[in-house]
Amino acid sequence: MKLNRRNFIGSAAAVSATLSAPMVMGGSHGRPRVVVIGGGAGGATAARYLAKDGKGMIDVTLVEPTRTYYTCFFSNLYIGGFREFSSIGHTYGKLAADYGINVIHDWAIGVDRDAKTVTLAGGGTLPYDRLVLSPGIDFKEGAVPGWDVTAQQKMPHAYKAGSQTQLLKSQLEAMPQGGTFCMVAPPNPFRCPPGPYERVSMVAHHLKANNPTAKILIVDPKPKFSKQALFQEGWSNHYDGMIEWIGPDFGGDKVEVRPDMMEVVIDGEVTKVDVCNVIPAMKAGKIAEIAGVTNEAGWAPVHAATMASKVDQNIHVLGDASHQGDMPKSGFAANSQAKVAAMAIRGALTGSKVFPAKFTNTCWSLIETNDGIKVGASYEATDEKIAKTDGFISKTGEDAALRKVTFEESVGWYDGITSDMFG
Amino acid sequence: MIELRHVLLSVIVACFAQSAAANHADADAKRGERVFKKCRSCHKVGEGATNRVGPQLNLLFQRVAGSIEGFKYSESMLRAGADGLVWDHNTLDTYLENPKSLISKTRMNFRGLKDAGDRANVMAYLRQFSDNPANIPEASPTTVGTDHEVDPAILALQGDPEYGEYLSSECVSCHQIDGADSGIPSITNWPAEDFVIAMHAYKDKKRVHPVMQMMAGRLSAEEIAGLAAYFEKVGQ
Numbered sequence: 292m293k294l295n296r297r298n299f300i301g302s303a304a305a306v307s308a309t310l311s312a313p314m315v316m317g318g319s320h321g322r323p324r325v326v327v328i329g330g331g332a333g334g335a336t337a338a339r340y341l342a343k344d345g346k347g348m349i350d351v352t353l354v355e356p357t358r359t360y361y362t363c364f365f366s367n368l369y370i371g372g373f374r375e376f377s378s379i380g381h382t383y384g385k386l387a388a389d390y391g392i393n394v395i396h397d398w399a400i401g402v403d404r405d406a407k408t409v410t411l412a413g414g415g416t417l418p419y420d421r422l423v424l425s426p427g428i429d430f431k432e433g434a435v436p437g438w439d440v441t442a443q444q445k446m447p448h449a450y451k452a453g454s455q456t457q458l459l460k461s462q463l464e465a466m467p468q469g470g471t472f473c474m475v476a477p478p479n480p481f482r483c484p485p486g487p488y489e490r491v492s493m494v495a496h497h498l499k500a501n502n503p504t505a506k507i508l509i510v511d512p513k514p515k516f517s518k519q520a521l522f523q524e525g526w527s528n529h530y531d532g533m534i535e536w537i538g539p540d541f542g543g544d545k546v547e548v549r550p551d552m553m554e555v556v557i558d559g560e561v562t563k564v565d566v567c568n569v570i571p572a573m574k575a576g577k578i579a580e581i582a583g584v585t586n587e588a589g590w591a592p593v594h595a596a597t598m599a600s601k602v603d604q605n606i607h608v609l610g611d612a613s614h615q616g617d618m619p620k621s622g623f624a625a626n627s628q629a630k631v632a633a634m635a636i637r638g639a640l641t642g643s644k645v646f647p648a649k650f651t652n653t654c655w656s657l658i659e660t661n662d663g664i665k666v667g668a669s670y671e672a673t674d675e676k677i678a679k680t681d682g683f684i685s686k687t688g689e690d691a692a693l694r695k696v697t698f699e700e701s702v703g704w705y706d707g708i709t710s711d712m713f714g
Numbered sequence: 715m716i717e718l719r720h721v722l723l724s725v726i727v728a729c730f731a732q733s734a735a736a737n738h739a740d741a742d743a744k745r746g747e748r749v750f751k752k753c754r755s756c757h758k759v760g761e762g763a764t765n766r767v768g769p770q771l772n773l774l775f776q777r778v779a780g781s782i783e784g785f786k787y788s789e790s791m792l793r794a795g796a797d798g799l800v801w802d803h804n805t806l807d808t809y810l811e812n813p814k815s816l817i818s819k820t821r822m823n824f825r826g827l828k829d830a831g832d833r834a835n836v837m838a839y840l841r842q843f844s845d846n847p848a849n850i851p852e853a854s855p856t857t858v859g860t861d862h863e864v865d866p867a868i869l870a871l872q873g874d875p876e877y878g879e880y881l882s883s884e885c886v887s888c889h890q891i892d893g894a895d896s897g898i899p900s901i902t903n904w905p906a907e908d909f910v911i912a913m914h915a916y917k918d919k920k921r922v923h924p925v926m927q928m929m930a931g932r933l934s935a936e937e938i939a940g941l942a943a944y945f946e947k948v949g950q
Contacts (some may be wrong), residue, residue: 340883623887630883646880649932651887653925668813669928681931696825700888703897707888 323640326409326419328399328578330355330383332362333425333625335460335611335712340633343392348641352393352417354409365705370449370460370658371493379452385714402582404603421636424584424591424600425609425625426576427451427667428482431589434473434572435548441537442550446567449490450482462566463497469504470565473555475546476511477570480590482611482620484517485666487570489656492522495530496659508564509532510557512544515620518656518666524687525658575612582606590614595672596648597635598628607632617668617675619622624652626708631672648672655701661691663698690692718850741831746839749832752824755912759843767904768822775844777801786893786903786950790819806840807833823899862915870909871939878944881937884929885945892949902948909942 327338345351359380368374380662381393395417401410402422409417412428430448432439436448440453449459466472472494476487491507507530515538516522526534537543542558548569549555555562562572574580574589584591591608592601593615598609600606609632618624631648638645653667668682685697745912750759756767763770769782780787780795787795799805809816810833812826827833860866885901893902901909915921916930917938930938 626887627884634880646877649884651884651929653888665925667925667928669932681928683928691719699897701897703890703895704888706894706896707886707890707898710890711886 294646295365300371316593322348323420324352324418325421325423325636325640327351327353327408327423327425328355329425329427329576329609330360330394331425331427331610331625332364332622332712333611333629334423335360335383335386335584336626336629337393337423337425337609337633337636339386339390339712339714340630340700341637342386342392344643345637345641347391349390349637350393352395352419353383353386354397354399354411355383355419356394356396356398357453358396361456362622362705362709363450364484364708365492366449366456367486367493369456370463370490371496371657373415373493373657373660376457381709381713383713389714399578401580402578402606403543404582404606405637407605411567420605420640421637422582422606423609424576424579424582424606424612425629426578426612428573428575428611428620429577430571431574434477435546435569435628437548437556438475438550438569438571441585442548445550445553446548446569447606448478448570449568450486450570450573459568463494464501466498466502466505466565470502470508471506471508471563472498473508473510473562473564473567475555475567475569475571476509476513476516476543477546478512478544478572480620481570481573483622483654484619485522485656488516488518489658490568491534492525492530492656492658495526496531498533499530505533508555508562509534509536510543510546510555511536511538512546514539517596517654518664518684520687521664521685522656522658525662525664529659529662544602573611575608579608584608586614587615594673595677596631598632599635607636616670616673617679618650618652618670618677619654621652621654623654623704623708624650626711627651628677650677650714653704655697655704657698657701661698663694663696663701665701667696741834741838743835743838743842746835746837749827750838750839752827753836756822756824756908759840763843765905771840772843774801774806774840775803779805788817788819788821788893788895788900790798790817803837806837819894819896821893821895821900823895860881862911862918862920864911864914868914868935868939869910871910871935873906873936873939873941873943875940875947877899877937878940879940881933881941882944882948885941888925898933901945903950904942904945906939906942906946909945910938913938913941 325341329333338351341349342351355367359382362379365374365379369376369379386392387394398412399409400412407419447455447459474491485616491509495507545557545558553564555564575585575591579591584602584606586592591613593608593613597610598607600608609628611620627650634645637643650670653665655663655665657663664685666684669680670677671680757771758766759771763772765785769785778795779799780791810827813820813822813824888898889901893900913930916926919927
C-alpha cells in the first residue's frame, strides 16, 4: 500500500477509533453511513452538520423528493405579497458540492429496521448505520368531514409550501368583491402554531388593498391559539371588522366542508364561501409511520438528549414529526433539534465529544406591514422530554418602531436559518 | 457599473449636502460627545484608539471609506471606498442619518441619527480628532465596552474556541456565519472583549433584547468566553 494522504488519514482514524469506546464503524463498508430523509429545516441542517463537523469521517446521504425546496416559513409572506415566491425556494447544490453530501431526489417508501436499509421509490436501496427521519407532516384522514387530499385543488391546505401555496394565493386574488375567505384551522398539535393566524393577517392585508368589503372567517376547533392577544389586537387595529373567529363555543369544532359546492357547514349551518383554506389535523410524515416509530397519536416519540426514537436507537426523528415535549413544531425548532441529533450521532459513530443538549426556538409573525411580533423559548433535555427553561413574547401595545425592528429581525433570521440549512 | 454607482452616490450625497452644511455652523462638540455615547460601545476615538467592533475613528475626515488596515469591513463598504467614497461632512451626514441607505450591506448595525442637530454635533466632536491631529484634545480615548461594566475576572477568562464553535450552532440559526447583516446584527470578528461585554450586558439584562437576554442568560461566563474566542477568529 502506497502511503498517501488519504491512507494516512484513514489509518489515523482507524487507530483513534479503536481507542475510543462507543464505536459503530460499519465493519466491511468503511465510513459509517447516515441516511437523512427529508430536506427541510431538520433534515438539511442535520445532513449539513454531520458532513461539516464529521470532517469526511461520515458518509451522509440526503433523500428529498423536490429539487427546489420551498420553506413553509415565510410562505405566508408570499401570500400577503411581501415576498416573491422564488425568494422562499432553495436548492441543494451547495450541500452536494461544498459538503460532499450525496443528495438523492427521490421518495423514501420503505424502512427495514432489521437490515438497516431504506427503499426508494426509484428502486434503490440505501444501507445505513443511523437513519434520520425529518419528513415533516401529513394530514390525518377524515379529520375534516368532506375533505381529503383529492379536494386540495378546490380547497387547498397550503400547509406544505409549494404549488399549494401558489394555488391559495391565486384563489385569493381571484375572489369576487365582497366575497368570503374561510379558513378551517387545525387542532393541536400542528406545524407552526402561529401559522394559520399569520396567514389570516396576510390574507387580510391583501384584501384590505384589493377587496376591502371581503370577509374572513376562521373556523377553529381550539378555544385559544398562539399569540392570540397580539393577533387580535393587530386585527382590530389594521383590519377592523374584516375577520371573524369562530371558536368551539360557537361550533368551530363541528365543521364539515363541501368542496364541490364551495360550502362550509358550521354546527349544521351552511355558509357559501369563495375561498376555503382547509388545514386538517396533522400527524408525522408518512415515512415515520412506515418505519414503525410513531405512536397512536401519529407522532414519533424521541429521547430528548439525542432525538433518538424511543422505538429504535438507530433512528432519530426531527422537527414536526417528533413527539419531544415542550417545543412547538417549527422550522426553528427542527433546525435546533437537528444540531443536537447531529452531535449525538457523530459522537456515537466517530467517538467525537458530545456536549449537553440545548434547544431554542423563536417564531416571528407578521400582522401588517412593519408590524412584526415574536414568541420564543429556550429548552433543555430531561429524562422525560425537551423541557422549557425560559421564554418571552411580544407585548400588546408595543410602539411601531419596535414592531418594525421585530419584522426586520425576522427577515435577518430567514437569511440566517436558510444559510444554516443549505450552506 | 462602477460609474453608475459613482453617480448614484454623488446624487445621494448632494441631496443631503445642504442641510448638513446648514447645521455645521452651530454644531457643538460637547453635545456631540454625549451623542457619541450611542457609538462608543463599538467605536473608539482619541489617543491610542484601536479598532473594536467598528473601526477606530481618529482622522476620520478625508479618510477613504473602508480603508483602515486590519479591520474587516463589509463587501459593500469596501466597494464604496473603491468607488471613491471619502468621509467628509456631507457623506458622513448621509451615512449617520441612515447607514443602510448609503452602504446597503454595511456591518454597522445602527439605525441612524434622525436628528440633524445630533449628527452635526457628533461630527463636531469627531472633527476634533481629525482636522488637527497634532492637537488632539487631552480627553482620554473612549473606554472599552462602555455600556456595561464586567468583572475583570470574567474579562480575563481565556475562552476555548472549540467549545465556542459547538455553542455557536445556536447563534447561527439567526446570525449569519459569513458576517452578513440583513436585519440581525453581524457578530463575527468582534474583539473578544467586546463580545464578552455585550453578552454579559444581555445576561445581566442591561441590554434589552428579549431573545438575546434569554440566550445569554443560560450561558456561563466560560461559555461566553468560548463563543467570543470562536467568533473573533471565524472565517479568517
